[in-house]
Amino acid sequence: MVSAAEKRDYSILGPEQEKAVTQGLVSAVWYQCPVPRKRLKELTKRRNLPAFRDTVLWLALLGASGYVAWLSWGTWWSILAFAVYGTLYAVPAGSKWHEFGHGTPFRTAWLNEAMAQFCAFLSLSPASTYRWTHVRHHTDTIIVGSDPEIVAPRPPHWGRLLARYLHPTVTVRGLLSYAAGRMSEELKALIPAAAQKKLFWEARITIAIYLSLIAICFYLGTIAPLMFIGLPAFYGVWLNYPLGWTQHLGLYEDTLDHRLCTRTFKTNAIIRFLYTNMNYHVEHHMFPMVPYYNLPALHEEIKEDCPEPAPSFRAAVRETIDALRKQRHDPNYVVPRVRSFAERVGRAVMIDSIGLKQQVDGGRPTTAV
Amino acid sequence: MDSNRWIEAGNAEEMDLEDVARFDYDGRTFAVYRTAKNEYYASDGYCTHERTHLADGLVMGNLIECPKHNGRFDVTTGEAKRAPACVKLKTYSVKVAMGKLFIKID
Numbered sequence: 001m002v003s004a005a006e007k008r009d010y011s012i013l014g015p016e017q018e019k020a021v022t023q024g025l026v027s028a029v030w031y032q033c034p035v036p037r038k039r040l041k042e043l044t045k046r047r048n049l050p051a052f053r054d055t056v057l058w059l060a061l062l063g064a065s066g067y068v069a070w071l072s073w074g075t076w077w078s079i080l081a082f083a084v085y086g087t088l089y090a091v092p093a094g095s096k097w098h099e100f101g102h103g104t105p106f107r108t109a110w111l112n113e114a115m116a117q118f119c120a121f122l123s124l125s126p127a128s129t130y131r132w133t134h135v136r137h138h139t140d141t142i143i144v145g146s147d148p149e150i151v152a153p154r155p156p157h158w159g160r161l162l163a164r165y166l167h168p169t170v171t172v173r174g175l176l177s178y179a180a181g182r183m184s185e186e187l188k189a190l191i192p193a194a195a196q197k198k199l200f201w202e203a204r205i206t207i208a209i210y211l212s213l214i215a216i217c218f219y220l221g222t223i224a225p226l227m228f229i230g231l232p233a234f235y236g237v238w239l240n241y242p243l244g245w246t247q248h249l250g251l252y253e254d255t256l257d258h259r260l261c262t263r264t265f266k267t268n269a270i271i272r273f274l275y276t277n278m279n280y281h282v283e284h285h286m287f288p289m290v291p292y293y294n295l296p297a298l299h300e301e302i303k304e305d306c307p308e309p310a311p312s313f314r315a316a317v318r319e320t321i322d323a324l325r326k327q328r329h330d331p332n333y334v335v336p337r338v339r340s341f342a343e344r345v346g347r348a349v350m351i352d353s354i355g356l357k358q359q360v361d362g363g364r365p366t367t368a369v
Numbered sequence: 370m371d372s373n374r375w376i377e378a379g380n381a382e383e384m385d386l387e388d389v390a391r392f393d394y395d396g397r398t399f400a401v402y403r404t405a406k407n408e409y410y411a412s413d414g415y416c417t418h419e420r421t422h423l424a425d426g427l428v429m430g431n432l433i434e435c436p437k438h439n440g441r442f443d444v445t446t447g448e449a450k451r452a453p454a455c456v457k458l459k460t461y462s463v464k465v466a467m468g469k470l471f472i473k474i475d
């Protein structure tokens with residue numbers, strides 16, 4: 001049974017925000033695994049070569065699979081061809097938007113910005129929205145009432161979680177309202193006034209380019225151009241969501257330790273490439289200055305001081321979904337792998353007492369739902 | 370308060386090229402930079418975006434990157450160069466004398 005007292009308001013403008021501040025969870029100092037300064041400096045070094053290599057490889061794969069998709073146009077083979085093309089489009093566009101948005105892959109700053117804008121465009125979004133929500137996500141990772149990027153509340157709601165597959169539709173609606181100079185109160189709270197103007201212009205430019213593309217489709221009498229640019233953000237995102245779920249779901253909330261609220265998993269070279277090494281998510285959150293191509297080395301540096309990573313992507317998804325199922329009835333459920341690590345480092349008791357305090361402070365009547 | 374005080378901030382050669390170090394003095398904290406061109410600069414220690422010390426950041430050319438959200442500042446002027454850093458960083462004059470670093474604190 002889940003009580004109403006355990007249901008929390010995940011809005012960053014709601015009552016949980018003040019509670020998080022009171023508890024010292026907002027803009028706080030986070031745990032960092034010890035890494036010798038000299039080594040950390042080596043790992044944070046930016047190099048154009050790996051970023052350039054991976055970008056060219058991605059674009060080449062996109063070009064090759066796009067060519068095959070084009071050749072298959074009008075045949076049943078096109079379903080398979082576009083499934084491959086769409087995946088090669090949507091997963092890296094999302095993960096590279098994130099990486100280049102941090103400004104860390106290229107040493108040359110404008111290349112990072114250009115790539116972030118390009119990937120956001122492919123994802124049907126202005127780059128600035130995520131940039132600013134993500135800043136807060138890094139300040140207050142999975143702090144309820146402060147992190148706008150918490151994917152699912154506790155207890156989770158399957159319908160709402162799966163409805164995220166309609167996210168591109170929401171994104172398009174967002175684009176239209178940004179272009180009209182409007183945004184939600186949450187975004188207003190996150191984006192400084194000067195940057196809001198930039199966001200509006202990004203939305204207008206994105207819409208203008210897509211309208212041109214739609215006009216080309218009408219002129220040519222085929223939807224093909226949009227099948228290559230734009231629509232993959234709908235039909236190619238099937239893998240983006242499970243990847244996103246593994247980042248933080250099923251782990252602790254309201255802790256100042258990325259080892260307890262973030263998941264690293266081991267995986268094969270293909271997923272690492274598509275996902276731009278974001279499977280090393282604890283490492284990324286703990287040291288956001290380290291470019292993606294150095295995250296495997298950073299993992300080796302700190303792994304003794306972290307929970308065992310999930311052994312594979314499949315295992316990470318399975319443990320996440322299992323935890324979500326259990327959290328439907330027990331919102332405090334945390335995957336055993338991380339709970340036992342937290343107990344070993346002596347933090348579970350502390351976090352549980354924070355959760356308990358919130359329930360007591362919530363002061364609302366307990367009603368079974 | 371005594372203005373134009375030159376405060377000793379350590380040995381110049383102890384810093385690596387393209388590096389940053391923390392210097393605390395009189396309840397205040399500063400970041401001291403040595404660029405690849407062997408020039409020294411100093412600024413307030415904390416980022417103007419949030420309270421993160423820049424001494425844990427990365428020096429690239431004339432820029433310091435904040436370790437928290439990758440905001441950047443030009444260490445020669447304090448100008449914010451990359452969001453989310455938007456507000457200028459206060460900088461201080463630095464001189465090297467007899468191998469020692471001195472910061473002019475107002």
Ligand code: FES
Binds near residue numbers: 453
């Ligand atoms: S704290 Fe420095 S950029 Fe955010």
